[in-house]
Amino acid sequence: MANVLVCIKRVPDLGGEIRLTADAMGVDDSSLGHTVSPHEEAAVELAIQTAKDTGGEATVLTLGSEDAVEQLRNALALGCTGAVLVEADAAAYGPADVAAAVADVVRDHEAAGTSYDLVLVGNDASDTGDFQVGVRLSYLLDRPVVAGVSTLSVDGGEVTARGGSPDGGTEVYQVALPAVLTVMEGGVEPRYPSIPGRMKAKKIAIDRVTPTGEPQGSGRRRLTLPPAQPSQVTVLGEGPEAAGAVVDLLESLGVTR
Amino acid sequence: MSVLVLVETDEGGAVEVSRETLAFVRGTDADVRALVVGEVSPELVEQLGSYGVREVLRADGEAFSSYAAAAWASAVVAAADGVPLVAAAGTPRGNEVLAHVACRLGVAMAANVVAVEGTDPLVVSRQVLGGSALEELPLPDAVAVLTVAGHACEPSTADEPAAPAVREVSVDVPAADLRARVVRTEPGEPDESGSLKSARVVVGAGRGAGSADGFKDLLELTELLDGAALGVSRVVTSLGWRPHHEQVGQTGSRVTPDLYVACGISGAIQHWAGMSTSKTILAINTDADAPMVTKAHYAVIGDLHEIVPAINEELRRRAG
Incomplete structure (x- = not known):
């Protein structure tokens, strides 16, 4: 039996354009929907599969405002059986703060009788791209960590984790539990929520906790966007009649056989 | 100021993103040291010299015979030896190893840096939102730890090539560093x-x-x-x-x-x-x-x- 804690983060679902807030400290998400990072969708899937395969529980955690309950409910609808909201202003938390808050929850749950054999996080969040929360968490918990995992299986007290190697192959790790893994998408296809899953998710109580200690913050001074370029597009035509102009272009670029 | 760069290698020597990183940090200061985990051939030393590397530090031995990020981090910390800036390419390895290094040194890490905005204190710009926006971030710690985003600069060689000395770094790798270690590598599909x-x-x-x-x-x-x-x-x-x-x-x-x-x-x-x-x-x-x-x-x-x-x-x- 393996209990899994999977950590997710509510992020804006960006389309083709980004607008910043007036103070340039964040993305203006007032007109955007929200989601979790792609790597975290894969992490949730791996958490649910691992819990099912081993007869354990998959618990989802996020640090954020009440709005982030939407993302917790989605993970519950997919098959997580418990959810923790660390109530905090996510923008005030740097990667070390987030790791510390998650580590506190892991320790508190352990003290209360629920230990996590695996803690899964995304390899990097699609908004802040810090690439370090999982590693920091492993140091705080004194557990081994593997980054960039795309598939995993648990057997006895050990996890076998696979991820890409620099030469395009696959690297295999065998690590004693408990461990921290950072997940990259590509190894599993995240499931879609079922109607009964959604109904069940509504009834699960969300465990709300308040972090102890003040966050240090990320240190961000401001965000900048590259200057907007006026469109320079040359329209070669409409419909199949443009094929001749396209092939002229392909020939001028020297990419035809 | 001295800079330590963790250099990743393949059959062709230092990989392109590592060469970009060497070119990037050369812009901040001239005294560049490179750390290579594993074998260091004379060709690699010459190549690193052409990028202005003054000293090549080498970590080798059983603990490095298969990849373990924590062991690599021990090598980086041993090689860093008081330098104020530690850098690597913003690759999966670079980001992973330097995250370990930042934890050990108790400092921040900035991933995917594209520019240095100021040096006193060090302020960098780094890619966020998949590179669609930049974040201005001060790195005021005693040691600045950062990775350089791919294609943030050209992998240009130095005007004056250096003839770097090669020095073995003695790394004490504790057993805990090898808890998470690659046990085998499986070849990828040829068409992937x-x-x-x-x-x-x-x-x-x-x-x-x-x-x-x-x-x-x-x-x-x-x-x-x-x-x-x-x-x-x-x-x-x-x-x-x-x-x-x-x-x-x-x-x-x-x-x-x-x-x-x-x-x-x-x-x-x-x-x-x-x-x-x-x-x-x-x-x-x-x-x-x-x-x-x-x-x-x-x-x-x-x-x-x-x-x-x-x-x-x-x-x-x-x-x-």
């Missing part, structure tokens, strides 16, 4: 993302492909062009139409082909992050206002399922 990353032309396909059966004409186009590969947007892999190794974008491959043909791709940030550095972009889309169309160099407005077969036919006709 390698050919996509090195393709001269990428034929990209998005939701507009319509279904798993909607790629026949696009695949034929890759056959008719020289050195072309199929790349797809995340929605295509999420729907299970094509495998993940064909995905281009923030969480897929990053490609820089001579030509990117974006077919039925709206141009969301997630995808744009993976192909925006293509030299020429040709968009084929029903929506003339789609971000991909307005950002492209060339566009054809219409349904890819009518336009791509016509292009294929014209290519075959001209080829005779």
Whole structure:
């Protein structure tokens, strides 16, 4: 039996354009929907599969405002059986703060009788791209960590984790539990929520906790966007009649056989 | 000021992103040291010298015979020996190892830095939102730990090559460093993302492909062009139409082909992050206002399922 804690983060679902807030400290998400990072969708899937395969529980955690309950409910609808909201202003938390808050929850749950054999996080969040929360968490918990995992299986007290190697192959790790893994998408296809899953998710109580200690913050001074370029597009035509102009272009670029 | 750069190597010596990183940090100061884990050939030393490296530090031994990020971090910390700046390329290895290093030194880490904005204190700009925005971030700690984003600068050699000395670093690798270690490597499929990353032309396909059966004409186009590969947007892999190794974008491959043909791709940030550095972009889309169309160099407005077969036919006709 393996209990899994999977950590997710509510992020804006960006389309083709980004607008910043007036103070340039964040993305203006007032007109955007929200989601979790792609790597975290894969992490949730791996958490649910691992819990099912081993007869354990998959618990989802996020640090954020009440709005982030939407993302917790989605993970519950997919098959997580418990959810923790660390109530905090996510923008005030740097990667070390987030790791510390998650580590506190892991320790508190352990003290209360629920230990996590695996803690899964995304390899990097699609908004802040810090690439370090999982590693920091492993140091705080004194557990081994593997980054960039795309598939995993648990057997006895050990996890076998696979991820890409620099030469395009696959690297295999065998690590004693408990461990921290950072997940990259590509190894599993995240499931879609079922109607009964959604109904069940509504009834699960969300465990709300308040972090102890003040966050240090990320240190961000401001965000900048590259200057907007006026469109320079040359329209070669409409419909199949443009094929001749396209092939002229392909020939001028020297990419035809 | 001294700078330590963790250099990744393959059969061809220092990998391109590591050479970019050497060129990047050379701009901040001249005294560059390189740490290499594993074998150091005379050719590698000469190559690193051409990038201005003054000293090559080498960590080798049983603990490094297979990859363990924590052991590499022990090597970096041993080699850093008081330097105020430790850098690596923004690769999976670079980001992972330096995250360990930052934990051990009790300092911040800035991933995917593209520019130095100020030096007293050090302030960097780094990529966030898949490279669509930059974050200005001070690194006031005693040791600044950062990774350099791929293609943030050219991998240019130094004006004056150096003749670096090679020094073995003695690294005490505790058993805890080897708790998470690669136990074996399995070869990849020959046709996986390698050919996509090195393709001269990428034929990209998005939701507009319509279904798993909607790629026949696009695949034929890759056959008719020289050195072309199929790349797809995340929605295509999420729907299970094509495998993940064909995905281009923030969480897929990053490609820089001579030509990117974006077919039925709206141009969301997630995808744009993976192909925006293509030299020429040709968009084929029903929506003339789609971000991909307005950002492209060339566009054809219409349904890819009518336009791509016509292009294929014209290519075959001209080829005779």
